[in-house]
Amino acid sequence: MPFVATNLKPRIGTEIRTDPETLLIGRYAKEVRELLELRGAIFFPRINLTDEQQVVFAATLGGVIDLGEKNIFKVTLDPKQSNQAYNLLGTFIWHVDGFGDDVPPLASMISARRLSQIGGQTEFANTYAAYEYLPEEKKRAYETLRIVHRMEATQRDVYPNPTPEQKAAWSLSPDKIHPLVWTHRSGRKSLFLGSGADEVVGMDLEEGRALIRKLMDWSTRPAFVYRHEWTIGDLVIWDNTGVMHRVEPYPVASGRMMHRTTLVGEEAVT
Ligand SMILES: [Fe+2]
Numbered sequence: 001m002p003f004v005a006t007n008l009k010p011r012i013g014t015e016i017r018t019d020p021e022t023l024l025i026g027r028y029a030k031e032v033r034e035l036l037e038l039r040g041a042i043f044f045p046r047i048n049l050t051d052e053q054q055v056v057f058a059a060t061l062g063g064v065i066d067l068g069e070k071n072i073f074k075v076t077l078d079p080k081q082s083n084q085a086y087n088l089l090g091t092f093i094w095h096v097d098g099f100g101d102d103v104p105p106l107a108s109m110i111s112a113r114r115l116s117q118i119g120g121q122t123e124f125a126n127t128y129a130a131y132e133y134l135p136e137e138k139k140r141a142y143e144t145l146r147i148v149h150r151m152e153a154t155q156r157d158v159y160p161n162p163t164p165e166q167k168a169a170w171s172l173s174p175d176k177i178h179p180l181v182w183t184h185r186s187g188r189k190s191l192f193l194g195s196g197a198d199e200v201v202g203m204d205l206e207e208g209r210a211l212i213r214k215l216m217d218w219s220t221r222p223a224f225v226y227r228h229e230w231t232i233g234d235l236v237i238w239d240n241t242g243v244m245h246r247v248e249p250y251p252v253a254s255g256r257m258m259h260r261t262t263l264v265g266e267e268a269v270t
Contacts, residue, residue, distance in 0.1 A: 007039065040226070051072045058261045077250070093195040099192075103267060110122075120254065121227055125220045
């Protein structure tokens with residue numbers, strides 16, 4: 001069975017050419033897990049997995065989060081297709097899935113089912129690389145910083161004039177404090193940022209937000225980013241613990257539909 005891995009950019013992204021059977025039997029599951037951590041985002045061109053096959057493949061890599069609907073979450077802006085559609089405009093902004101969790105999801109995978117004529121490409125930014133390439137004095141200065149993450153911050157740019165109902169809904173998710181620098185069990189370090197990052201603990205609010213903006217700009221420099229241009233049947237999996245992602249804006253009526261499966265987190269942010 002073929003299994004050919006090719007790096008896409010020096011600091012992020014690997015393309016794997018193989019066939020569905022090879023993925024489903026988990027023959028290269030260890031290699032995929034290693035590449036996931038080292039390369040951030042992995043692209044399987046036109047692998048055309050069915051929903052059932054996608055879930056089986058995911059289970060070769062780790063625990064699968066039970067999302068109902070046979071563990072397939074429909075990523076769509078169409079409210080007729082998903083009762084979460086109204087929440088997804090926030091995905092146009094760089095973020096980490098499950099940023100408010102003690103143990104964020106390990107990884108997510110999405111398959112392209114229908115594409116938008118306009119926009120809809122997905123970008124991934126490697127936050128291991130963002131940490132690694134910081135100057136040493138910055139690494140030292142950031143080592144002890146802690147960041148307040150909050151749901152409202154992820155929605156502020158999407159809904160600049162929120163209704164009281166929206167504000168009430170956002171406030172149901174409690175604030176979460178995470179270290180800026182995530183020291184993983186492996187000993188490697190990544191920056192933990194994203195659209196939820198709203199305050200630096202112990203720092204003046206505006207000063208903290210300015211630092212967060214600066215770090216977001218640094219972490220999403222082109223050198224650390226892989227932009228995926230979708231073809232129907234493509235599957236991309238990314239390491240949610242060392243990657244931020246966003247989708248380029250696309251029209252609500254575009255019909256774009258991606259099927260997502262998410263892997264259970266294995267490590268708290270520490
Ligand atoms: Fe996301």
